[in-house]
Amino acid sequence: AQTVTQSQPEMSVQEAETVTLSCTYDTSESDYYLFWYKQPPSRQMILVIRQEAYKQQNATENRFSVNFQKAAKSFSLKISDSQLGDAAMYFCAYRSAVGIQGGSEKLVFGKGTKLTVNP
Amino acid sequence: DSGVTQTPKHLITATGQRVTLRCSPRSGDLSVYWYQQSLDQGLQFLIQYYNGEERAKGNILERFSAQQFPDLHSELNLSSLELGDSALYFCASSVETGGVSGANVLTFGAGSRLTVL
Numbered sequence: 001a002q003t004v005t006q007s008q009p010e011m012s013v014q015e016a017e018t019v020t021l022s023c024t025y026d027t028s029e030s031d032y033y034l035f036w037y038k039q040p041p042s043r044q045m046i047l048v049i050r051q052e053a054y055k056q057q058n059a060t061e062n063r064f065s066v067n068f069q070k071a072a073k074s075f076s077l078k079i080s081d082s083q084l085g086d087a088a089m090y091f092c093a094y095r096s097a098v099g100i101q102g103g104s105e106k107l108v109f110g111k112g113t114k115l116t117v118n119p
Numbered sequence: 120d121s122g123v124t125q126t127p128k129h130l131i132t133a134t135g136q137r138v139t140l141r142c143s144p145r146s147g148d149l150s151v152y153w154y155q156q157s158l159d160q161g162l163q164f165l166i167q168y169y170n171g172e173e174r175a176k177g178n179i180l181e182r183f184s185a186q187q188f189p190d191l192h193s194e195l196n197l198s199s200l201e202l203g204d205s206a207l208y209f210c211a212s213s214v215e216t217g218g219v220s221g222a223n224v225l226t227f228g229a230g231s232r233l234t235v236l
Contacts, residue, residue, distance in 0.1 A: 109162040
């Protein structure tokens, strides 16, 4: 079974600075997808960014980018120019690639990193 | 608004009771997933339905059951409730093709907060 580990229960960053959240995963599969979700105090789970394992290029979404190291099974999230609204729990998630035989697109989540942004 | 609707938002009940949580997926999404989020366990996958059929089962207790109806809405039934069942229950939906998929995104509802006293 796949597992996702987020080793930083809490992180803090100054407004306008850059912060990197760590995520490692364990899998024997070669094709899969990785995601970062954000959960603000409203509790809503919001997709931040996604990465296909077969793509070597790291995904980027505005101020959010990832460092995907497939051999090391590492998938870190970098937030640039941090804003107060970035304060939230951040969850890393893994999903198997569904083949022709079908399967589940369920996500396996890490336990999360609580990010505080200081003004 | 994510397009995934969960009711009720909050629910307080007593041990031993039974509750039903309801989820309406985004229009066009055939798959519904249920997750439990508690303080010490993170987000745990419970069960998935695809177009009315059970597709995958995770760490779902025997006291819990779910189903997906022909109109694609889903219900999660929790019975013989215990204090430890207090948690946030999320429903998510996705466009799952049943074949080779792309990076289909799970869209989450706002959750149902269950408190068992």
